[in-house]
Amino acid sequence: xPDDRLVVFTDGACIGNPGPGGWAWARDASTFAAGFSPVSxxxxxxxxxxxxxxxxxxxxxxxxxxxxxxxxxxxxxWWAGWRSRGWKNSKGEQVANQDLxxxxxxxxxxxRPGEVVFRWVKGHSGDLMNxxxxxxxxxxxxxxxxxxxx
Numbered sequence: 001x002p003d004d005r006l007v008v009f010t011d012g013a014c015i016g017n018p019g020p021g022g023w024a025w026a027r028d029a030s031t032f033a034a035g036f037s038p039v040s041x042x043x044x045x046x047x048x049x050x051x052x053x054x055x056x057x058x059x060x061x062x063x064x065x066x067x068x069x070x071x072x073x074x075x076x077x078w079w080a081g082w083r084s085r086g087w088k089n090s091k092g093e094q095v096a097n098q099d100l101x102x103x104x105x106x107x108x109x110x111x112r113p114g115e116v117v118f119r120w121v122k123g124h125s126g127d128l129m130n131x132x133x134x135x136x137x138x139x140x141x142x143x144x145x146x147x148x149x150x
Contacts, residue, residue: 005060011133012045022140025053047100066123
């Protein structure tokens with residue numbers, strides 16, 4: 001992994017599932033973005049956070065997430081099976097959240113091959129950056145507004 005790889009943390013949150021949602025990404029306490037959705041799911045918000053982070057940060061990038069849903073798609077190459085099966089999962093059902101997966105996978109795999117990597121971090125384990133994006137995402141979900149600063 002290049003030493004100059006940018007590291008960005010992401011998180012998504014919902015008040016209820018489904019319910020009002022929020023997402024966030026941050027490189028540090030002053031470089032971040034967050035947003036919200038009136039009705040969403042936790043998985044959609046986790047995906048939105050990753051997609052927004054990848055789109056906002058060019059070059060070599062490490063996306064750190066507490067979502068195994070997001071990380072395992074790339075770690076275990078779920079995306080390759082989905083594409084080869086016409087966007088169906090291993091059970092033959094349509095892949096959920098394709099409207100978010102397709103652009104994320106396109107950007108990571110097709111447009112930036114080898115530039116973007118994903119790493120899992122345990123949520124609520126005291127990691128300062130994971131705690132920051134968790135707070136930003138939950139604040140956005142609760143307030144249905146994007147915070148100006150943490």
